[in-house]
Amino acid sequence: MTRVIDLRSDTLTRPTEGMRAAMAAAEVGDDVYAEDPSVLALEEQVADLLGHEAGLFCATGSLANLIGVRLLVEPGKEVLCDARAHIARAELGAHGAVSGVTMRTWRSDDGVAGIDAIQEMLEPAAGPYLVSTAAVALENTHNFGGGTIQPLAHLQQAHELCRRVGVRLHLDGARLWNASVATGVSMGEFGRLFDTVSVCFSKGLGAPIGSMLVASKERIAEARVLRKRLGAGWRQAGVLAAAAAYAIDHQVDRLADDHVAAREFAYAVAERAPHAVQPDRVETNIVVLNTGDRPAADIAARALAAGVAVSALGASMVRAVTHLDVTLAESRTAGEVVGALLA
Numbered sequence: 001m002t003r004v005i006d007l008r009s010d011t012l013t014r015p016t017e018g019m020r021a022a023m024a025a026a027e028v029g030d031d032v033y034a035e036d037p038s039v040l041a042l043e044e045q046v047a048d049l050l051g052h053e054a055g056l057f058c059a060t061g062s063l064a065n066l067i068g069v070r071l072l073v074e075p076g077k078e079v080l081c082d083a084r085a086h087i088a089r090a091e092l093g094a095h096g097a098v099s100g101v102t103m104r105t106w107r108s109d110d111g112v113a114g115i116d117a118i119q120e121m122l123e124p125a126a127g128p129y130l131v132s133t134a135a136v137a138l139e140n141t142h143n144f145g146g147g148t149i150q151p152l153a154h155l156q157q158a159h160e161l162c163r164r165v166g167v168r169l170h171l172d173g174a175r176l177w178n179a180s181v182a183t184g185v186s187m188g189e190f191g192r193l194f195d196t197v198s199v200c201f202s203k204g205l206g207a208p209i210g211s212m213l214v215a216s217k218e219r220i221a222e223a224r225v226l227r228k229r230l231g232a233g234w235r236q237a238g239v240l241a242a243a244a245a246y247a248i249d250h251q252v253d254r255l256a257d258d259h260v261a262a263r264e265f266a267y268a269v270a271e272r273a274p275h276a277v278q279p280d281r282v283e284t285n286i287v288v289l290n291t292g293d294r295p296a297a298d299i300a301a302r303a304l305a306a307g308v309a310v311s312a313l314g315a316s317m318v319r320a321v322t323h324l325d326v327t328l329a330e331s332r333t334a335g336e337v338v339g340a341l342l343a
């Protein structure tokens with residue numbers, strides 16, 4: 001049987017040999033006691049990288065977002081975000097179910113809302129009858145928006161707006177690495193505009209597990225308590241921190257290859273099915289296809305039968321994500337297969 005070209009997600013990457021060697025060699029200790037040297041080093045490194053004082057290594061991006069938003073929003077207040085934000089759609093209601101935080105959402109074409117749309121929704125001091133806005137959460141790159149980059153100037157505007165009205169700002173930066181590589185804007189330039197930032201090591205970076213939440217020292221001290229309360233304190237997590245550190249050293253620059261591969265995929269689709277995607281709008285490693293009146297699930301099933309795995313993420317939305325376990329040639333082939341199905 002030929003190998004399936006698996007573009008369902010960049011979380012599918014497996015640790016490389018070099019990464020496994022780094023994990024095996026990691027110095028470890030008990031991280032609940034804050035005594036794991038590999039974890040402590042990673043927390044300091046990534047906090048520095050993002051222009052923040054401190055970091056907390058977490059098992060998942062959902063956990064880092066859950067804690068990050070909770071640090072900024074007390075129970076009974078709200079966080080505003082895009083209708084297709086990961087925190088709104090893909091975290092199983094955690095912010096409401098666990099933190100007692102409510103959400104209101106704005107709509108956008110590709111995950112980047114106009115500043116006016118955000119401004120209109122802000123209600124920082126809503127009084128005794130309405131929910132008060134405590135924070136805004138942005139996502140960069142925007143996953144369900146199609147890997148869209150939130151431009152630095154846009155984020156600066158959001159930052160100024162929120163500062164002015166006394167609302168906090170959280171960044172879901174699961175793929176901030178991709179935004180940074182694609183634009184040349186440093187992680188710190190993006191990171192400094194936010195009160196809390198989460199980044200993932202387990203997406204395009206290729207680590208098996210792990211995300212980092214960064215913020216001020218004070219907030220991270222509180223975050224440690226919240227993490228333990230959620231049952232998510234961990235012990236010799238240094239083996240995982242070593243994988244993340246290896247990924248930062250060796251597997252960030254190559255994200256540019258994933259971006260090229262995503263465009264290849266999109267061009268191959270568009271040659272056959274021009275209505276499905278605008279390839280020149282593909283900015284990073286995610287391609288969202290519009291299947292029109294063909295059910296996305298049906299397209300995904302047919303693609304799989306032809307050796308290409310993609311995700312159906314809505315009635316007429318298919319997502320393909322390039323990553324380090326898929327070559328440029330395979331990405332093009334996959335685009336040809338899916339494009340033929342959509343033609």
Ligand SMILES: *Cc1c(COP(=O)(O)O)cnc(C)c1O
Nearest residue numbers: 060061062063086139143172174
């Ligand atoms: C993957 C992802 C996360 C975190 O997901 P986990 O599976 O919980 O690690 C958060 N935000 C975005 C935008 C993501 O794509």
